[in-house]
Amino acid sequence: MSDDAVTLMKQQVGKAAADRVQSGTIVGLGTGSTTAYAIQYIGERLQKGELKDIKGIPTSFQASVLAKKYGIPLTSLDEVDRIDVAIDGADEVDPQKQLIKGGGAAHTREKIVDSLAEQFIVVVDSSKLVDKLGLGFLLPVEVIPMAMTPVMRAIEGLGGEPTLRMGVKKAGPVVTDEGNLVIDVKFANGIENPADLEKTLNNIPGVLENGLFVDTADVILVGEVKDGQPSVREV
Ligand SMILES: O=C(CO)[C@H](O)[C@H](O)COP(=O)(O)O
Numbered sequence: 078m079s080d081d082a083v084t085l086m087k088q089q090v091g092k093a094a095a096d097r098v099q100s101g102t103i104v105g106l107g108t109g110s111t112t113a114y115a116i117q118y119i120g121e122r123l124q125k126g127e128l129k130d131i132k133g134i135p136t137s138f139q140a141s142v143l144a145k146k147y148g149i150p151l152t153s154l155d156e157v158d159r160i161d162v163a164i165d166g167a168d169e170v171d172p173q174k175q176l177i178k179g180g181g182a183a184h185t186r187e188k189i190v191d192s193l194a195e196q197f198i199v200v201v202d203s204s205k206l207v208d209k210l211g212l213g214f215l216l217p218v219e220v221i222p223m224a225m226t227p228v229m230r231a232i233e234g235l236g237g238e239p240t241l242r243m244g245v246k247k248a249g250p251v252v253t254d255e256g257n258l259v260i261d262v263k264f265a266n267g268i269e270n271p272a273d274l275e276k277t278l279n280n281i282p283g284v285l286e287n288g289l290f291v292d293t294a295d296v297i298l299v300g301e302v303k304d305g306q307p308s309v310r311e312v
Pocket residue numbers: 107108109110111112165166167168177178179180181182183184187
């Protein structure tokens with residue numbers, strides 16, 4: 078699949094999600110390149126007057142910067158009593174709608190916002206659909222820095238192969254918006270039981286949150302390109 082086709086799929090699916098946002102709602106704004114298009118289109122609908130009285134809750138520094146760029150007013154969890162809809166990307170989606178997220182190291186805030194939403198809409202291109210989680214994408218685990226080594230040992234004890242995520246064009250590790258580290262974990266045979274693993278990992282002292290999103294997604298919108306024609310389907 079060419080880069081152009083992937084970009085087209087991301088744009089289409091981001092727009093489809095933005096079209097579902099209604100006036101007067103509180104909207105969780107996810108992180109990543111696909112959600113960035115949703116944020117852009119929500120902003121465009123606001124500017125055109127198609128949408129009114131929206132407030133966004135960003136899941137990351139990136140989402141907050143984009144929301145400001147596209148004119149979406151922001152609020153926080155302290156100021157609202159609900160989130161009507163959240164739109165967010167994913168790194169893998171299985172047939173049961175379970176997800177791996179955290180490719181952008183934002184999964185802790187994403188899980189807080191996405192799981193509070195009345196409706197969580199996941200936006201992905203078709204390359205993200207998998208039969209089994211964890212075979213193609215390593216599972217991100219956010220860890221408090223002083224616990225890095227014991228957490229890595231504990232993960233090895235669970236049969237995982239942990240790697241500290243390193244920065245690109247930055248010496249040293251990736252540091253999350255919360256000031257923590259990310260350990261990416263390979264499970265050689267993939268993830269057998271996402272619900273159990275999500276809990277087991279979060280029970281290791283020093284782990285803040287992992288990227289398994291179990292029974293959180295309500296709607297999966299998938300961007301596709303067939304014969305050069307983009308389309309979006311719901312699974
Ligand atoms: O979980 C995430 C960030 O932590 C992203 O939603 C996920 O990595 C997908 O990103 P993209 O839309 O760029 O492929």
